[in-house]
Structure formats: structure tokens, C-alpha cells
Amino acid sequence: MTSRPGKTNARRRTLLAALALTLGALPLAACGGGSDDAGSAEDAQFTKDVSGELSVWGFNNADDVGKARLASAQQQIGDVKINLDETGFDSQKFTTRAASKTLPDVVQMDRQYVATYAAQDLIVPLDSCFSLYGVDPSSYWYPAVVKDVTYKDKVWAAPQFFQPSAIMLNQRVLDQAGLTAADFDTSKTDALLATAKKLTVTEGGNPTRLGFDPVAEGQISAWVLGFGGQVMDDAGVPTLDNPNNARAIAYLKQLYDAQGGYAKAKSFGDAFDTFGKNNQFVKDQVGAQIDAQWYVNVLSPYTKDVDISATPFKDQTGQPLSVSGGTSFVIPAGAKNMNAACAYVVDLTNEANWTAAAEARAATLAGKPGSINTGLFTGSPSVDKTLREKFVKSSGNKGFDETIATYYEVVGAAKSQGSSPAGQAIQSELRNALSAVLLGQKSPEQALTDAQAAAKRAYDQFGG
Template sequence: MKKRQRILLAVTAVVSVAALTACGSGSGGKAGGGSNADFSAKPSGTLNAWGFENADDVGQARLDYAADQLKGVKIKIEQTAFDAQKFTAATASGQVPDVVQMSSQYVGTYAAKGLIQPLDKCLSANDVTADHWYDSVIGDVTYDNTMYAVPQFYQPPAIIVNTRLLEAAGLTNDDIDTSDHERLLSAVTKLYKESGGNPSTLGLDPQVPGTAGLWFLGNGGQIMDEDGKPTLDDAANVEALTFLKQLMDAQGGFAKVKSFIDTFDMFGAENQYVKDQVAAEINAQWYPNVLAATQANITINAVPFKDKDGNPFTVASGTAFVIPKGAKNPAAACAWALNLTSDEAWQAAGDARATTIKNDPDPNRMNTGLFTGSPSADQAIRDAFVKPTGNAGFDQVIATYYDVVGTGKSFGSSAAGQEIQTELATAVTAALNGEKTPEEALKDGQEAAQRAYDQTTGK
């Protein structure tokens, strides 16, 4: 990961409803466009794909493996991040690629308009079943009881704690407990320090607004119901956002916290754990790889995020491969996506990462595993490559992420998935800034998301 990732849920440009409606008119605006594709055909010809922006050793190993399995296919990849407007324009013109990588959270939006193809026949033609992936991951790419994308990656969040700061404050890991708001707020207040009226040490960086959905679902709320209708104003969400506002206010307020966080050398030798700028922080599974470079100067453990009942809790996230309606080579697209996410491809990726670490002159490099979206691949990689590092704190951190990965819950899938995520971030930011009360912010967000849902579904 070479660019700063402050949030777990990416929010991209919202696809205009009008454009989606126009592009979806060929299927009557219903899910299921392109369902007559012959996924059982032998892959051949040219495959055009979008994805794999800045592919690293893991990505390249998987690309090489998939290409080796499809020797009769010429694979052409536009290595780019997903662009909603570009995809919509391509769909409208009929010049779509055969396969596209996008956020799992947006799959429902395109499925609802028939702009991507259902993949049940793709899986069955290749003898792949949905239990290859975690249930929570499948939930994110399932719309109207049909799977519309091939998932990849699922890097769960956990809380990395700065043990020397906790010990100095007379606290333990048990005090960083997201299921006990009163206890957590007390600990954060005790750990917080300021200088000149500005934060100098955060008791907890909760990574909001990006992780708001984690806090909402962990508190028993939801951002959409089982039918995909937005539920941003759920009472449990209001309660969670009210607590997050208290958490920010106890640390100088959201504006000051955000400004302070923006100064962190997150990927450098003077990161926030080295400089004792955080006592605890929610981070995705990839971040311990970054911290490894400074392991001599930090003391860390990890605790799981917990739901309101005190159980370890996480939410699904990641990217997935979709096959657009109108793809000229759906059979090759299907085979390519499934090969990229097979246990064998992930094993090749694990081998590549192990080689990279072995050849790296930096003695601090360590293998924290790969979190793929597939329980069988995760376990195989852990068994083969994740060994004791010699640093007990890091070993405990790595184990914590493996402990929580199976506890994930899906946000769900919606025809207005993009809009729900956008309105969620907008509402949370407004509430934390004090522009609106949590109730007002989520009410306004709900109304905007509902309008988008109604327009998209025609209901």
C-alpha cells in the first residue's frame, strides 16, 4: 500500500442516476442483464480488463498465474483505479471491457440496473462454489439472491494499541473496549494529551468517518436493510454516532483531531506509534507491515473491535471483479477472475511475498500473511508463511487479525450502494463537526439516500 489509507470504506464519485437509468434501459432497468452469456465456452481470444492499479508482487504473481492457466487468451489490462463516470460512459457507448475491478460496496448499484452480469452460471461452469469465500464477503456482492462479482481481499480492522502509553497511564488492553462506551471514554480521556490547546496524543483514533459503518453495525445498527433500502437513521446508528461525537470532543474536537492526524508520518520512520501520537488506533490488517520497519522503536499489541455484546466484530470490505453487460468475452473474463482468486493463485502470491521479504535487505521485514477473502487460502498462507517473528508484540498483533477475520458481517448490497456510502460519510462528518446533531445528520442522510434508492429502483 503506497498511498495513505485513512478509511476502510472507499467513497468514490457517485454515478448519476440518470446515466445509470439510460445505460440500463436495454434490460428494462432490472437486474440480470447479460444472463445468457455462455460461461461454459473454452476461454480464447482477447480479454480486456480494467484493474490492478500499481500491481505489487502479490498482484503480479496472481496475474502471472492466471495468464498461465489461460494460455490461449491474449490478456490486455488497463491498469487503472475504478472510475464510475468512465465505466458509465463505456457502458452507454457499448465499448465495455470484459472484466472490471471495483469496490464490493458498489456491486449492487450496477446489478440493479442490469449493467453487470449475474455469475451463478460462471461459478457452476467452473466448478466453484460460494463457500470458497467468507459469508460476509459474499454478502457484499450478492444482489437479489444472486452473486454478481468475484471477491478479492478482505482486510479486517482491529485496534493496534501503544502498550507503553497504556502502561504509563495505569491501563491495560482490556480498557480499550468498544463494547463498553463508558469505560472506553474514560480510558481515552486519561490517555489524551494536548499542547497549546491542540492534541499531542490521542487516546484512540477511531478513523472516522471512514469506519462509521463498523461502529454502527457493531452497535447493532445497519446502513441498509435486507432489501437494500437505506437505514442510516436507525436508532442504534444515532447512538453510535452520538458516542463518536463524545469521543472526538474528549480529544479536542473533530476538527483538531483531523488536523493532528493529517500530520502523522503514517508510512515513515516517525510514525504515530514511534512518536507516541496515538495510544490506540483502528487499522486494517495491512498496516502492521508498515509498522514492522520501526519495530525497534515501538511497543504494540492489538485488541479486536467488539460489538455491543462484547464479541469480536468486523465488517467485510475489499474489491471484486464484475463482468459488464455487453462484455465480448465473458467466458474468458469468468475464468480469469476465478483463477485470480483461486487458492493456487494466492499460494503463488504467498510465495512471491515470501521471496520479496527474504531478499529485502531491511531486517525488519516480516510476513504478516495475506487476507484474501477466502478462508481456505488464508489458512494455507498462514500455515506456510506466517512464523514467529521474534517480536512478541507483533506476533500477538498478527494473531489478532487472524482471530477476527472470521467474525465479519456484510454491510449488505443495495441498488443505491454508492449513494448510501456517500451520504453516510457526509452525515457523520456533519455531526462530528457539530454542524448538525447526530439525529439531524442521519435523518438528512437517510432522506438523500432514500431518494437515490427510489430513483434507482423506480419505487
């Protein structure tokens, strides 16, 4: 890709300013130097001549797993001095630093940002980096995870983590009502509506228990894909006005209406002590709820106070479904130490690194009697399998063991939302449309038509 430097620089400055304004206003999903040559991102070359200093932005609030991974990567990369900025990722800060050419060599970011920066030549493709170290993305990571960071047939990031979602069941509530996991089959929509309504309890018109919490805002992509919808096409063009998307959102409104309405359900849910000892499963405030795998860890200290199990979220054909998502490592265009950056992102995501993390987690749990090892979901099927076999043993709690097994079951049924230069804008507009429908402000069709128009404008600006 070539162009005259003057025009290239002017275009880059305009796009960086627009990116800073647009992305800076969007919700952050997780936790480099730009070049004047528009071809630099495509022309990145890597060798195994690794030395010097490396600047890294990521790992804010690192836990035992994060600290072990940092130590493992440092050990693997040898004498390279790593300077770590542990502040959380900020899109506006990224684009501002790109414009001033002060980005570090490696940046950790949510995978939905990757195509945005790839389209603007602000990061480099990593295909040659992976090839140099014998990493085949298509076989090392789940296909859906790789799709998250693929743009124009190139892989632009090293993905990490994939937290699948499933329906966590409050078995105590189900047993009292004579219900089973089969009653929470999301492919049987009419029956699920009846189940949700049956288990819901209200006082004075306000819910004191939600029969089934669909977590619409956090799980909207799963509902959309589950109904056969699509948020973007294979080229990254938004497709929010897909008729099946409207069907999914209309059904979510039915679900909330059957449980007292979205406004009341949301107010009730916002008051949950989600991370505490009086959480919604301890207090029987839900009959069932869609939760990501990490939430099993939150509940594990309360095994005596909860009675849980789980069942897969299913699409409308009855097949298990989970939506891929997570963070990744990118190398900004113009990074001062490309070779060390390449080695580092490989070291941070290889099996040795994840094994060190799993060992650290096992050591932490060993010091807490009764703790349950729920596994690490790395984004790599081979690593997940190895770590599960080595570290995830029977806990003696049937419900927790069934729940852990369910998450391992659904992780292989992952679908990607796709990869788009307007990825964050698409997600934001989808959530805006959902909110407008659930609050009764717009019909599903009108809300999604409006969302599509806004998302398409973002796509045209940054990638079209």
C-alpha cells in the first residue's frame, strides 16, 4: 500500500482525531508508536534477534495468574528489560499517543478494538511473527477467537482468554418448583417464557426473584446470534438491521415483560450483591441466570450457601452456543523493538506461560481449604485440555462439578461476532437499540434501523 506522504499524513491526523473523539466516548471493554509511512504496518519484519528494552502497556490489577504470566514471559525472553505500564487500556489515550508517536511496543486491548486500529495502520499484522516461532493461529486458538482478531485475511493480535457463558441454575429454587435444566432450554422460547414467569416472585409489583435473568445488556450478542442474527458481515460491515436481530430483541422484551418489565428487573438486578456473601444465588434472587465462566470462581467461597448447576445456552436449532470475546496483545506500527515485541506476545500466550499461571492458581487455592479449581479458559483448545486434565479435579460438590463441566462443554461451541473497523461502535449501537426496545421507546425494527445507520456511518468513516 503506497501513497504520497503529505496526503497520507493529513489523512492519518484526521482519522486519529476522529478515532479519539468516537472511541473515547464508547464504553471500555478491557485493559505502539504510529508511523508516517502508510505502508509500515503491512511491511513489519521480525527476526529472532531479541535484545534491548521493551515497553509494554497492560496487566492492570494483575492477580496471581497475571503475575505468574508476567514472570514466565520475562524468563522466556531472557535479558530484555521490560518496562510495564499497568494502567488500564483507554482508547482515547491510545489514539492520542499514536498521533504523538509515543506508543509502547506491546499493548493489551479488547479484541473488538483490533480491526479498528488495523484499518488505520496503527498496529502491525502478526502472521510473520507467528510463523517465525512456529505458531499456527488456526490450530492453536479456537477458530472463533482467531476470527475476532482477523481483518482483511491477516491476524493482527495474539488473543488471550475466552470466557464462555452458560445458564447457571439455582437448583434449590428449581427443586422447590419441580423444575429441571430442561425447562431452561433457550431454543424452546414459549416454554422458557412460561418457566420464567412461574419462578418470578413479586411484592408490591416489584420483583424479589427473577425466574430467569437473561442479562440482556451483557449477553445481547449471544441472543442475537442464537436467533440466527448477525451484527456484521464477513467484511466487517454492520448488519444490525438483520430481521433475526429484531426477533431476538423482541423476545427479550417478552422475557422481561413476563417478569414485571425491564425497568423493574434492571433496578432489582443492579442491587444484587453480585460479588459478595449475599449474592443473588445465596439469597435466591434468581431461578437461573446467564453467567460467564469466571462467575463460578465468585461463587466458590459460598459452596455451603448455594446449590448450583448449569446448562448450555442454545441457539434456535437446539445447539449449544457461546460468543467469543476477550483481550489480546497487539504491536503498534513503528514500535521501537519489533523483534522483542514479537517474542513477547508469543511468550505471553504459549503453553509454558499458561502452565505457569495454572500452577500459581493451584498454589493459591491450596492455601484455602475447600477452594475449587474451576480451570483456566485461555483461548487455546489444546492448552485448555492440558490444564483441565492436570489441575481440575472433582471437588466433591456435584453441582459445582456439573457447572464446571458445562462451561468446558460450551467453550468449543463458540461463535465470533466478527471483526470490524467499527467494532466498538457496532456494539454500542446494538446496546442502544436494545435499551430503546426494552424501555418501550421504539419497536425492534425501528431501533435497529437507527442503530444500523449510526454504525454504518462509523464504518464508512474508519473502514469503509
